[in-house]
Amino acid sequence: MDHILFRLSLLAVVICTACNSPMQNEQERAAKDSANAPVQGVPEEKSESISLDTTYGDYRISAIASGTGSMRDLILAVGSKKDSTQADSTIEHDVKGQLKNMMIADLDGNGKPELYLQMLSEGTGRFGKIYAFEIGRPKVTRINTFSLDTMQQKDYRGQDTFFIKEKTLVRTFPAFREGDPDALTANTKGIIIYHLQKAGDTLKLVPAK
DSSP states (O other), X not given: OHHHHHHHHHXXXXXXXXXXXXXXXXXXXXXXXXXXXXXXXXXXXXXXXEEEEEEETTEEEEEEEEEOSSSEEEEEEEEETTEEEEEEEEEEOSOOSEEEEEEEEOTTXXXXXXXXXXXXXXXXXOOEEEEEEEEOSSOXXXXXXXXXXXXXXXXXXXXXXXXXXXXXXXXXXXXXXTTOSSBSOTTOEEEEEEEEEEETTEEEEEEOO
């Protein structure tokens, strides 16, 4: 009988010790803390704003690209150099890339300047895109850039540069051999020259033939 009582007492001590085990308590606390921890949401994208300004004749022109990487607006404001308190504005929603360069010229020679805004995508490709507008009074008109947006060349992989040369818009980019991750040479460039043409009531940029 004494042996039976001793074994029961020993079993009670073992059970009590297990209940008060520091490791078990730490595990329980960790599980409880994990269950009560706030759910981590997706980090918000940082909003950025880049602005460029220029003048041309009597015009005062400002362009602002504002928003996040996936949701960005392009705001264009055109006013007079003589009156800085007023300006006409137009907005392009969901633009692609970040604002990198502003060019102004009168490629068709009609007396109304055009504004060419170069956007550059983020990431490894850094593909270029042009948003173009004819500046007139009383309104700003979007220029058709379909030929630039749909350009297909085997040696093209982005990294565009755009500039105005005389009465044309010039696009250059590193030329790549198909299937080769590297450019042909450091000085090998692809070049496309665009002219501005009338297309009904609008203007469009077309590649030179």
